[in-house]
Amino acid sequence: MRRAARLALLLAILSGSEARAGTYDATPAAIQAVRQTYADVVNLAAQGALLQFRRDFSCPGAPDGTRTLWRDAAGRVRRYAFTGGTGDQALTVTEYFTPETRLAFTLIEAGATNGTTVETRVYFGPAGNVLRADERRVKGPGYPFAPFWTWITPLPEVAFNAPAPCP
Numbered sequence: 001m002r003r004a005a006r007l008a009l010l011l012a013i014l015s016g017s018e019a020r021a022g023t024y025d026a027t028p029a030a031i032q033a034v035r036q037t038y039a040d041v042v043n044l045a046a047q048g049a050l051l052q053f054r055r056d057f058s059c060p061g062a063p064d065g066t067r068t069l070w071r072d073a074a075g076r077v078r079r080y081a082f083t084g085g086t087g088d089q090a091l092t093v094t095e096y097f098t099p100e101t102r103l104a105f106t107l108i109e110a111g112a113t114n115g116t117t118v119e120t121r122v123y124f125g126p127a128g129n130v131l132r133a134d135e136r137r138v139k140g141p142g143y144p145f146a147p148f149w150t151w152i153t154p155l156p157e158v159a160f161n162a163p164a165p166c167p
Contacts, residue, residue, distance in 0.1 A: 025131075026123065026131040026132040030123075030125060030131055031123055031131065031132065033104075034104045034105050034123045034124065034131070035105075037096055037097075037098050037104040037105060038096045038104070038105050041070075041078045041079050041096045041097070044072060044078060045070065045079065049072065049073060050070040050071065050072055050078055050079065051070065051071045051072075052068060052069070052070050053068070053069045053070075053071070053160070054066065054067070054068045054069075055067045055068075055160065057084075057164050057165060057166060059164065059165050059166035065082075065083055065084035065085070066081075066082065066083045066084065067080075067081070067082045067159065067160050068080070068081045068082070069156060069157070069160045072099070076097075076099060076100075076101050077097055077101050077156045077157060078096070078097050078099075078101075079094065079095065079096055079097065080094075080095045080097070080153060080156035080159065080160065081093060081094040081095070082153075082159070084165075087113075088112060088113045088114075089110065089111065089112045089113070089143065089145065090110070090111050090112075091108070091109070091110045091111075091145075091151065092108070092109045092110075093106065093107070093108050093109075093151045093152075093153070094106070094107045095107075095152075095153060095156065097156070102124075102126070102128065103124050103128065103152075103154045104123070104124055105121070105122065105123055105124065106120075106121070106122040106124075106148075106151075106152055107119070107120070107121055108120040108121075108122070108148055108151055110143075110145045112140065112143035112145075114140060114141060114143060115139060115140040115141070116137065116139065116140030116141060116142055116143040117137070117138040117139050117140055118135065118136070118137050118138065118143070118145055119135070119136055119138055120133065120134065120135040120136075120148040121133070121134045121135075122134075122148060122152065128154060133148065135148060
């Protein structure tokens with residue numbers, strides 16, 4: 001029930017932002033702008049221009065084990081990641097933000113003990129709406145991972161500072 005409630009809330013937020021701000025098509029130019037944001041953030045990190053903050057949790061079975069936040073010289077969040085999993089699956093979610101701290105791109109890498117690996121790429125438009133979502137099974141027989149939208153975190157500072165997931 002909890003997962004269903006999260007899904008309903010996220011869908012309401014995404015569809016609401018799309019209705020308020022207009023519909024953006026996944027044109028080559030729009031996708032290129034997202035890819036440029038990704039490249040800019042990767043380059044900033046490679047140059048050592050992002051300050052990294054990290055929180056580790058050691059809660060067995062918790063959905064996230066490590067939360068990492070990267071800020072640029074102006075203090076703006078440019079990248080956020082969390083990793084974790086359960087006994088039979090592991091997940092890494094990395095999100096990339098524009099200089100205006102708008103979520104532009106999410107990369108989700110999931111793996112299961114049966115050898116399945118799935119990669120999901122989600123591209124966001126200026127209104128926060130999903131331009132495109134590409135999910136592909138890299139290898140393995142398949143696994144019932146949670147839908148990708150349950151892992152998207154448009155408010156990285158809130159997620160980073162949230163209480164530990166330990167019971």
